[in-house]
Amino acid sequence: MKPTDPKETGSSRLPFLRGLLPFNRAQFPHDVVAGVTLAALGIPEVMGYTKIAGTPAVTGLYTILLPLIAFALLGGSRHLVAAADSATAAILAGTLVTVAAFGSPEYVGLTSTVALTVAAMLVLARIFRLGFLADFLSRSALIGFLTGVGLQVAIGELAGLIGLPKEGHGPVGQIASVVQRLADTHYATLVLSVAVLAVIIGFERLAPRIPGALIAVVGAIAASAAFNFTQHGIAVIGNVPSGLPSLSVPALHLAHIDQVLATSASCFIVILAQSVATARAYANRYNERVDANLDIVGLAGANAAAAVTGTFVVNGSPTKTEMVDSAGGRSQVAHLTTAAIVLLVLLFLTRPLSFMPSAVLSAIVFLIGVKLVDLKGMKELYRLQKDEFFLALITAAVVVFVDVKHGIIVAVFLSFIDHARHSYRLRTRVLTRDAAGRWQAHPVAPQLFAAPGIVVYRFEADIFYANAGRFMEEVLKLVENANPPVRWLVVDASEVSNIDYTAGKMLLQLGEELSRRGIGIASVAVPDGVRAELERYRKFAGEAGRQEIFATVDAAVDALRDAAPPPPRPAAA
Template sequence: MDLGVIHIKNLTSRLKGTLFSGLLPLDRSRFIPELIAGIVMAAIFIPEVMGYAKIAGMPIITGIYTIIIPMAVFVILGSSRHLIVGADSATAAIMFGILVTVAMPGSPVYTSMAFLVAFLCGILLVLAWVFKLGFIGDFLSRTALVGFLTGVGIQVSISQLGAMFGLTTTGIDSIPRILSFLSNLSQTNLYTLAISVGVLLVIIITGRINRKIPGALIAVAGTILLSFFYDFTQMGVSLVGSVPSGIPSLMVPSFQSLDFYVLFTTVMACFIVIIAQSVATSRAYSVKCSDELDENKDVLGLGLSNILAGLTGSFVVNGSPTKTQIAVDAGARSQLATLVTAAVVIVVVIFFTEPVSLLPNATLAAIVFLIGLEMVDITSLKAIYREMPAEFVLAIITFMTVVLAGVLWGVIVSVIISLILHLSHSYRPNNSILIRNEKGEWAYIPVILGVYTEEGLIVYRFNRDLYYANAEKLMKEVIKIVKNSDPPLEWLILDSGGFTGVDYTSVQMLKELKVKLDEMNVVLVMTTVFPSLRRQFERSGFMKILGKENLYGGVNDAINAFENRK
């Protein structure tokens, strides 16, 4: 049978049971609570995604579109009962921070690139599902992500100061924007500033009273009413202007006149953050709410949500931590509430977009300003400083990179720092020696020179996967242990239970280690060798060098063999 046909059949089998995992089975007793939660979510999400559209440099309607089709697609294909998909501040800021370097926000070239970013992110996510690459998100460390999002939050808040004060500011990155803002501060429009302050107070006060109160919606409705009764334009207050009505329709993004390097960079940056943030959020809420989760199904749902976002005139969507928390607070316990939200938003875009044209830009700027501040994760930064001071420095480096050099460099530094953390943990593992403790039980302890498992015997465990970067460390440590053994060591048992596989460099090191130990009259014994690892040893010829008589299934078998060797 053709391999392509087999692969398609495998994918089809993986799709069985996938549809509506986050919705089914329906609990009839939950219908009314889910209905109410969906309406509350719509009331909060609509002004929020309008703010995200502003962060992304996109027309307001494109933000609203993110909570119609993309949200509904994830309900069909995702597995999480709680993860909410839609526009998110992190990916919106990444997209804007990179695309703005080559195109004017809101221009045809800019919007075309934004649609393509969503579409191509979707393609990458679907490929990640096909090849089960959801684990990629694990390589963006929590430390780097906290620093990155905090920096993005600061940058987002700074970017809104001009609009909140009624000023025109220049610059893309934070420092030029601040300087431009300060130089034009004398031209502040007091009416615009009053609207901004009023919106901030409404949202903050209602949030303090009860998080379920849609403070942003109240502020939006209130300022639209004021704009209707008073001619804000005569006061120098700028308005959002015309917003198209109707549900989104299918379109094909244009590839003409685009900067493909910038497009590729944006797609890769958004792809990494989408997986990292979405998977982390779905995991957190599956544990919190005791639900089952299939991360790869969620990756598929995110992929098709983004493809449809790009094909329906919207921008990149993400598994949003803020929206998910809002949904849980509103009482949502399944994706039924999400479908209700999408239905409510459809009604809004068909019948109620005209009043939005009267919305002051200062209202959206104030909402976005608060969204940015909420991204500043002081709690997590304090926890990192308290628990891992060295990693706190890396988080601050990431944060400062975003603020001073921009989102693109922030993404690059985040990935580099994540890789450094991964390498540092795998390169310097805390290895162990097996001894009998005070109770006479076997226990692993950190390596201490001169300590034996039994006289003439040491069981040594290397507590990480073995690969080119740490192979030399294993050999040096083993040789050091042998040289510091008095009386002389007879057997060294290498417990390889921590190895899932080895690379070429590691195999060559093991061959060399075997030769060196033979010269020192020490028998090298290996235990807990998984079948896949054994096959690698056989292919490489290491098994012949080691000798099958020096391979044991478990540590106890090897110890017994040592004790009965004479």
């Protein structure tokens, strides 16, 4: 399907409604159907996320009411669904539980405060155009983080599947607790859990377009109401408040400000990385423009809406976005349709929800956790990039064996380490001409001349403080071991886009060192690379920084072939 070019309409000039305009009449019925599908699949899912986040079940419905509308009006993506998400729900549960009890008014208030703080952080990110920060949580670290979250979430529901209260600290303690109490299993609850899992998995495998989760939920509610499950020892979620959420600004909670800020920062990082990556993937699929900073505005609005309606952080959800896309949705009209259906549920259908067995939500959450465990991604990493596989594995292990907050810290830290390692690692070559006059690149070694007495050394990475010393060391070894002696060293910096202060001073020092040895130095740099920076350092150093700068390697070699190097300079006293 060829998307309508937003340039064709004045709506493209608006800083909002990008996900809704231009309106496509032919697409409208498909978007409505996709919205109904998202409601059918998403309502049970977001109620399941409340078990992860530790908030009342109705707060899950609130995440797909005003937050969906806010993102539809303010965001830039036509596809991204901003709603409750397992990763951010797990961060809340793993951090805020240390200062308030699950489900308590204080705890729920803290989750709303975190949502408001995240909204403020996203606003600041938009003001300073920090959308690029999403690129600094590497895909491999994100795979490991979500895999760890999935394991933690799935393990946390094992007790609920067999009708036991959750006990034990962390996944290992929870598994041990379940094993020790197997004799106390409530078999009616276990049978119900297995039936729900069978229905959901069966429909996913055999008829994926049919909402198996919704069928399981409706069936379980009907059975619970008809057979009074509570009399048989099967727990139900109980009263679900009806009507619209009340609007209020959450309290600041100064006593827990450190915990709120740390939790918000963790959620902020995950939201940036996951939401921007998801929006970009679907924009590329349909040849649409990506505006990460506008999506940040939409996410800020969605989280502010979540905060004032008493619910928790929302995130760009890859699973819900795929639900809408698979159902034919191509604009935020689908998400507004979902919000309208949720409104009807809150007004008229909350009483039936009170009969929902708790084991149904445990089963739904268990499957959510299992799906987050990205075995395919881990296998691909192991096969294609083993070093990044271990980065993902370490991140997952920290999430499982420590906690989610430290897992996201480790994910970000390892992403930066991985980036620095790739930048630090030298990618260098020496160039020579073959018989046909074409340039050939060789691993760095002496006795490789581009012309008599001329060595061309190519550096294929930005030069900065961490690799500047290695650069200088390799160049000096190259000229020291050359026989016959080198007259000119040509540094091919055409692949370099940045030189920091440390590297600039190192180049001046290298020029002085080579000059003392009677070796001239020249550079190859292009106008959109680092030519201006090299010129600036050369002028700053004056005579000590004299160095020829050429546009191409050919120009440098041709000009220097018969040129005498500068006379050796005496060492400074």
